[in-house]
Amino acid sequence: MQLPQLIDATLEYAERVALLTLNRDDIRNALTGTRLVDDLIAATNWCNRNPEISALIITGAGKAFSAGGNIKEMRDRRGLFSGSAAKIQQQYRDGIQQMALALHRCEVPLIAAVNGPAIGAGMDLACMCDLRIGADSASFGSTFINLGIIPGDGGAWFLQRLLGYQQSAELLLTGQIIDAGRAEQIGLLLDVVPQQQLLPHARQLAGEIAAKPPLAVRLCKHLLKSAGSLELAEFLDQCAGFQGMLHHTEDHLEAVCAFLEKRPPSFTGR
Numbered sequence: 001m002q003l004p005q006l007i008d009a010t011l012e013y014a015e016r017v018a019l020l021t022l023n024r025d026d027i028r029n030a031l032t033g034t035r036l037v038d039d040l041i042a043a044t045n046w047c048n049r050n051p052e053i054s055a056l057i058i059t060g061a062g063k064a065f066s067a068g069g070n071i072k073e074m075r076d077r078r079g080l081f082s083g084s085a086a087k088i089q090q091q092y093r094d095g096i097q098q099m100a101l102a103l104h105r106c107e108v109p110l111i112a113a114v115n116g117p118a119i120g121a122g123m124d125l126a127c128m129c130d131l132r133i134g135a136d137s138a139s140f141g142s143t144f145i146n147l148g149i150i151p152g153d154g155g156a157w158f159l160q161r162l163l164g165y166q167q168s169a170e171l172l173l174t175g176q177i178i179d180a181g182r183a184e185q186i187g188l189l190l191d192v193v194p195q196q197q198l199l200p201h202a203r204q205l206a207g208e209i210a211a212k213p214p215l216a217v218r219l220c221k222h223l224l225k226s227a228g229s230l231e232l233a234e235f236l237d238q239c240a241g242f243q244g245m246l247h248h249t250e251d252h253l254e255a256v257c258a259f260l261e262k263r264p265p266s267f268t269g270r
Contacts, residue, residue: 001050004042007035011043016054016210017203018047019063023055025062031121032113033070036097044106044238054214055206056106058114058129059199063270065138068120074147092152094122100154104225107218109209113202114138115195119177124155127162129146130221131189134180140188141177161228163187196216211252214269 010021011129021045022029022036031037040058047053060066070186075077080091103125110129118126119141121231124195126132126140144151147206149171151159160168167186171178183189193201209217227235246252250270258265 001052006039007153008111008211009039011039011046013053015207016052016214018043018053018056018204019199019203020056020058022058022060022066023218024170025047028064028117029060029062029122030067030070030091030098031099032068033073035068037096038211040099041102048105048107051214054210054212055109057111057113057199057202057206058125059202060115061135062116064116064122065112065118066122067117067212068122068124068143070146075154079188096153100124100158101153102238107221108248109206109217109221111202111206113189113198113217114180115188115198116162117141117177118165119143121151121153121155122250124151124153124158127155127156127188128159130224131190132192133193133196133205134189134197136182136192137195138180138182138183138189138192139177140171140183141175143177144176145173146175166191196226211267213246213249213267215251216246219246239254 008022008024010023012019013090020040024034024036027033043056047056070136074081077090080095081088083091084135109131112126112132113130114126114132114134116135117139120143123140123142156168156172159171163186180189180192183193191201223239223242226238230238232241251267254267255265
């Protein structure tokens, strides 16, 4: 299985689990002024195309998960932040917003292994994932308002669906930075672990998912995503269609037989 060519991140996989590492520690894995947005899009599209992948872990190299936007570029009005208001609007649409769309369309579960500060768009990146595990050194801040801007990458949409209106309003309107303990308390993090246990813990969680029937994993994620936008009748119709598909898979029959025979199942993705 050929890996995509990435510029500022690395991608590896084993036992149905892929690991994407943001690899620009020199600028705290900033998402602007680097090719990390392109790399994230390429990695998620690659997962969609390859049924051999059942989960994708996203983490950062170095001390930060991601510092979000490059503030020096904001000051100098370079890159994404250059040009007229209309040009900047289009650059957001063509750039970082494409990352949000790609992650939202990703068919496999996304696990953010947050190794350090996740600030601004870096926090939004974590919120775009399905599950978040944090090192005890992790911190989070939706700090856009401190710079006189808003989350242009759609972060407020993801955050509200994750935490609800009031909790999201507090974080967005105050621009405060919270530590890993508070993030776990409000439901932003699933678990907090010591730094050295972060990737092993994320791999264990991803491995539990990857051990399940692959098509059922992808369809379960699809249902989780569509539940927020469909009326109940439409959602039930989608459930019925997916169930009809899955009842005809070899993996379903294998799961049932393994259960009745009291043995571990062996899934093939068919």
